[in-house]
Structure formats: structure tokens, C-alpha cells
Amino acid sequence: xxPDDALEDALVRVSFRVMAVLTRIGSEHDLSLTQLRLxxxxxxxxxxxxxxxxxxxxxxxTMSGLVERAERRGLVARxxxxxxxxxxxVTITPAGRELAERLQEEVNATLAPFTDxxxxxxxxxxxxxxxxxxxxxxxxxxxxxxxxx
Amino acid sequence: xxPDDALEDALVRVSFRVMAVLTRIGSEHDLSLTQLRLxxxxxxxxxxxxxxxxxxxxxxxTMSGLVERAERRGLVARxxxxxxxxxxxVTITPAGRELAERLQEEVNATLAPFTDxxxxxxxxxxxxxxxxxxxxxxxxxxxxxxxxx
DNA sequence: TATTGTTATACTCTATAACTATA
DNA sequence: TATAGTTATAGAGTATAACAATA
Numbered sequence: 001x002x003p004d005d006a007l008e009d010a011l012v013r014v015s016f017r018v019m020a021v022l023t024r025i026g027s028e029h030d031l032s033l034t035q036l037r038l039x040x041x042x043x044x045x046x047x048x049x050x051x052x053x054x055x056x057x058x059x060x061x062t063m064s065g066l067v068e069r070a071e072r073r074g075l076v077a078r079x080x081x082x083x084x085x086x087x088x089x090v091t092i093t094p095a096g097r098e099l100a101e102r103l104q105e106e107v108n109a110t111l112a113p114f115t116d117x118x119x120x121x122x123x124x125x126x127x128x129x130x131x132x133x134x135x136x137x138x139x140x141x142x143x144x145x146x147x148x149x
Numbered sequence: 150x151x152p153d154d155a156l157e158d159a160l161v162r163v164s165f166r167v168m169a170v171l172t173r174i175g176s177e178h179d180l181s182l183t184q185l186r187l188x189x190x191x192x193x194x195x196x197x198x199x200x201x202x203x204x205x206x207x208x209x210x211t212m213s214g215l216v217e218r219a220e221r222r223g224l225v226a227r228x229x230x231x232x233x234x235x236x237x238x239v240t241i242t243p244a245g246r247e248l249a250e251r252l253q254e255e256v257n258a259t260l261a262p263f264t265d266x267x268x269x270x271x272x273x274x275x276x277x278x279x280x281x282x283x284x285x286x287x288x289x290x291x292x293x294x295x296x297x298x
Numbered sequence: 299t300a301t302t303g304t305t306a307t308a309c310t311c312t313a314t315a316a317c318t319a320t321a
Numbered sequence: 322t323a324t325a326g327t328t329a330t331a332g333a334g335t336a337t338a339a340c341a342a343t344a
Contacts, residue, residue, distance in 0.1 A: 007264050007272050008257040010279040011167050016186070017283060018164035020206060032333070037165065049303060057169060062335055064304055069333075086302040086343045108157040114282045115156045122278060123156050129275040130159040133263045134166060176335095181310070198326060211312050213327055218310075235320045235325040 039100040042092035188249040191241035
């Protein structure tokens with residue numbers, strides 16, 4: 001390991017811990033990490049199946065199963081597009097939205113004791129630094145880092 | 150969402166991106182995120198099955214399958230403990246260690262372009278802040294955050 | 299022909315329950 | 322009895338390949 005990979009290592013370590021929190025809270029509601037993310041995505045989007053697969057870095061056939069199981073639980077709905085009748089638009093249901101909001105609150109509440117180890121000024125600083133490496137400051141690179149299955 | 154959950158949100162967003170990198174690099178070597186982590190854990194440990202399950206937050210039966218598949222690929226080995234003949238110690242093989250090191254290099258190289266968006270001073274600062282919230286500064290809280298399936 | 303989505307298949311990951319073997 | 326680990330089973334997540342419907 002190169003001598004100055006300390007930041008990369010810290011990022012990976014913290015990420016595993018955050019994922020552990022998400023996995024636990026998800027599983028308490030019978031949701032996988034992927035279903036959790038699906039629900040989060042749908043909160044402010046109404047994508048077609050192909051878009052979802054691209055967002056999540058999954059095959060479209062995987063999306064079919066994912067959405068099918070979420071739909072069976074009443075969390076999302078599938079609607080055929082009137083313009084292009086091949087297309088399936090996916091939407092979140094009221095129940096799905098309610099669950100997504102509750103989950104986010106639980107996640108934030110679980111993370112809070114750890115972020116509270118920092119002074120308010122350091123919290124702002126950390127937020128800014130994370131946004132910078134994620135490319136969320138100014139020009140929205142968003143999603144550039146993701147996917148590529 | 151409370152007005153000042155910005156840090157929690159940034160942590161979750163960055164973590165998903167880091168996980169996407171790990172997932173992609175793992176899958177290029179036919180390794181799941183869990184196998185990746187298993188290999189990482191074994192680099193400096195020689196745990197029994199039960200310890201591994203606790204570390205990873207998995208059931209012991211899940212560990213059996215995980216280790217069995219890794220063993221079949223020659224990445225890890227199982228050895229019966231001489232003291233307590235119920236116990237199975239898991240070790241990484243030379244091939245497993247080599248792969249683990251290559252993977253870590255790939256991960257760090259993939260993350261580097263993003264961490265390089267920061268000045269060296271900010272990189273050190275971010276590392277310190279991440280270590281602080283993860284509890285890796287001074288008293289080693291380690292693993293406290295993890296698991297709890 | 300090309301695109302959108304589903305289905306069939308196969309494998310990994312995961313937990314629960316039942317089991318074996320030690321202690 | 323209690324603990325360490327495996328096996329049997331079942332379901333979710335995943336990709337590949339083949340397919341249907343639409344463009």
C-alpha cells in the first residue's frame with residue numbers, strides 16, 4: 001500500500017460502516033440495500049425501467065424482478081407510457097413514499113451520534129469536503145462516479 | 150427531513166459511490182462485496198468461523214457457504230483447531246493475499262482522481278474528520294458501529 | 299432493424315431450522 | 322447441556338440469453 005492512501009482507506013472504512021447501518025435499518029423493514037436505494041430514487045423521479053437500471057448499475061432483467069417485488073408489496077407502481085407503448089414508467093406509491101421518509105429519518109438518527117462527535121464548524125467543513133470529492137459543488141457531475149456494471 | 154441533515158446525507162451519498170466502485174472492481178474479479186470484505190479481513194487475522202460471522206454481521210450458516218466458495222477458488226483455507234476440535238480457523242492463501250492486495254491498489258487508484266480534487270492539506274483534514282466520526286482516533290471504538298444483523 | 303421490457307435459467311447471498319460433533 | 326460448524330431449504334439479488342411487443 002502506498003504511504004499516502006490514508007484518505008482512500010478512511011473513505012472505504014466509513015462507507016462500510018454507513019452501509020452496515022443502511023443494511024440493518026433496511027432489513028428491519030424487509031428491504032435490501034437495493035430496494036432502499038430504489039425507493040430513494042423514486043422519491044423525486046418517475047423513470048422508465050431502462051433509466052432505473054442505468055441509475056443503479058443493474059441489468060434491465062434485474063430491474064424487472066426488483067420492481068416486481070416492490071410492486072407486490074405496494075411500494076411502487078408500473079404504468080405504461082401513452083407515447084411509446086413499449087415503455088414502463090415506475091412511480092412510488094404513497095405507502096412507498098411514507099416508508100422512504102421514515103427510513104431516511106431512522107438512518108439520519110442512527111448516524112447522528114457519530115457525526116455529533118464533531119463541532120458544528122467541523123460538521124460543515126466535512127460536509128463541504130465530501131461534496132467536493134463527490135463532485136456536488138457547482139457543476140453537478142452527479143452519477144458520473146456510479147454504475148458501470 | 151430536518152434542515153441540518155446535510156452531513157448525514159453527504160455521508161450516505163459518498164458511501165453509495167464508494168460501494169459502487171468496490172462492487173465494480175470486485176465483480177471484475179468475480180468477487181461480491183462480501184467476498185471482498187472477507188479477503189480484506191483475513192489479511193491480518195486468522196479468525197474462526199464464528200468470529201468472521203460476527204465481524205461481517207452474518208449468520209454462521211452464511212459464513213459456511215461464503216468460505217466454502219472462497220476455498221473452492223483457492224483464496225482461503227480452513228484448518229481445524231487442535232485445542233478445540235469443534236473450531237475451524239480460516240486463513241488466507243498466498244493467492245488470496247495477492248488478489249486482496251491487487252484489489253486494494255485498484256480501489257485506491259480508482260478513488261484517487263476524486264480525492265485529488267482536494268488540496269493536500271484538505272485531504273489530511275478530511276482523513277482526520279472521517280477517522281473522528283468512525284471512532285478511529287485515540288480510543289479504538291472499532292467495529293462498534295458495525296454488524297447487529 | 300433497433301429498442302423496451304419480460305421470462306427462463308443458473309448462481310451467489312442470506313436467514314431459519316435441523317443436524318453432527320465436540321466440549 | 323451448551324457451543325462450533327455444516328447442511329437443507331427457501332427466497333432475494335444478480336447476469337445472460339432468448340423472447341415479445343413496439344417503434
